Amino acid sequence: MPALLKRMLGAVSLAAALTLAPPLAEAQTAAEVLAATSPSDWRGLDLDNTLVMTLANGQDVIIELNPVFAPATVANIKLLVAERYFDGLSVNRVQDNYVTQWGDPEAEGPGQRSLGSAAATLTPEFVRRRDRTVPFTRLRDGDVYAEEVGFSNGFPVARSRREMWMTHCYGMVGVGRGMAPESGSGAELYAVIGHAPRHLDRNITLVGRVVSGMSALTALPRGTAALGFYEESAQRVGLLSVRLASRLPGGGPAGAIEILRTDTEAFAAWVDTRRNRRDDWFYEPAGRIDLCNLWLPSRTRSPD
Numbered sequence: 001m002p003a004l005l006k007r008m009l010g011a012v013s014l015a016a017a018l019t020l021a022p023p024l025a026e027a028q029t030a031a032e033v034l035a036a037t038s039p040s041d042w043r044g045l046d047l048d049n050t051l052v053m054t055l056a057n058g059q060d061v062i063i064e065l066n067p068v069f070a071p072a073t074v075a076n077i078k079l080l081v082a083e084r085y086f087d088g089l090s091v092n093r094v095q096d097n098y099v100t101q102w103g104d105p106e107a108e109g110p111g112q113r114s115l116g117s118a119a120a121t122l123t124p125e126f127v128r129r130r131d132r133t134v135p136f137t138r139l140r141d142g143d144v145y146a147e148e149v150g151f152s153n154g155f156p157v158a159r160s161r162r163e164m165w166m167t168h169c170y171g172m173v174g175v176g177r178g179m180a181p182e183s184g185s186g187a188e189l190y191a192v193i194g195h196a197p198r199h200l201d202r203n204i205t206l207v208g209r210v211v212s213g214m215s216a217l218t219a220l221p222r223g224t225a226a227l228g229f230y231e232e233s234a235q236r237v238g239l240l241s242v243r244l245a246s247r248l249p250g251g252g253p254a255g256a257i258e259i260l261r262t263d264t265e266a267f268a269a270w271v272d273t274r275r276n277r278r279d280d281w282f283y284e285p286a287g288r289i290d291l292c293n294l295w296l297p298s299r300t301r302s303p304d
Helices: 003-020 030-035 071-082 214-218 249-254 265-275
Strands: 042-044 050-055 060-065 090-095 099-103 148-152 155-159 163-166 172-175 189-192 206-212 237-244 257-260 298-300
Touching: 030 265, 050 249, 060 071, 060 214, 060 249, 071 206, 071 237, 155 206, 206 214, 206 249, 206 257, 257 265
Parallel strands: none
Antiparallel strands: 042 257, 050 060, 050 237, 060 206, 090 099, 090 237, 099 189, 148 155, 155 163, 172 189, 172 206, 257 298
């Protein structure tokens, strides 16, 4: 091999190495990266698109909705919430390593609750057209299910050449449906509580993600009937209320939450700390990261 070519290949290899990991002197842990962030690296929740779901046991689950990817479904859910459809309903299904699902236990039966002015069927929003105006921070690690994956305004997203869609990572919230694609209205919702079931991507409308309160959903007793449904009504966990955060004083418990922005250098540095763990306990950093292995940091803003 000519000497010039060897030098060129050596330079490329060095550049690639520097891209994969920062110099040792700059290596940081996740805690160090987050401690060095500035206020502009964080964002508050959009309270007009945030739900506060309070379980009968008093625990709150805060859900950030994404109207950019599911505008019609999010609008229908907000209409259901405004008409207090979910109040007094229940968690009806907890399937281990899969989902926690809530809604009307009498759905499809003679005692089902009226949807009021909300639509009973909707055109599915499994995917949306790829659009340059939609923010997207790509992960360079690759993916099994899609050509590209990354984050868009805090939501895990996959892309092909023509389409983009949210992905079934832990904590993501989707719309239960029957066999017909248009049967998901948002009256029945679920949160992913187990290993990311990415095979569901582009088959169910995802509407958002849980940003706080996952433990309230994951710690519930598992259902013993098929698919994790509860066999007895006494096993169900009641929903005290579901409210839009903007309708609560100060946004309720959602008003003080801030999320690490996904379009900043701080986010890129934080991802690298997850990809290459530098905590004292770790002996061998993985050097790669899976989209669904990144749970975005959040914090509670101090009172002014």
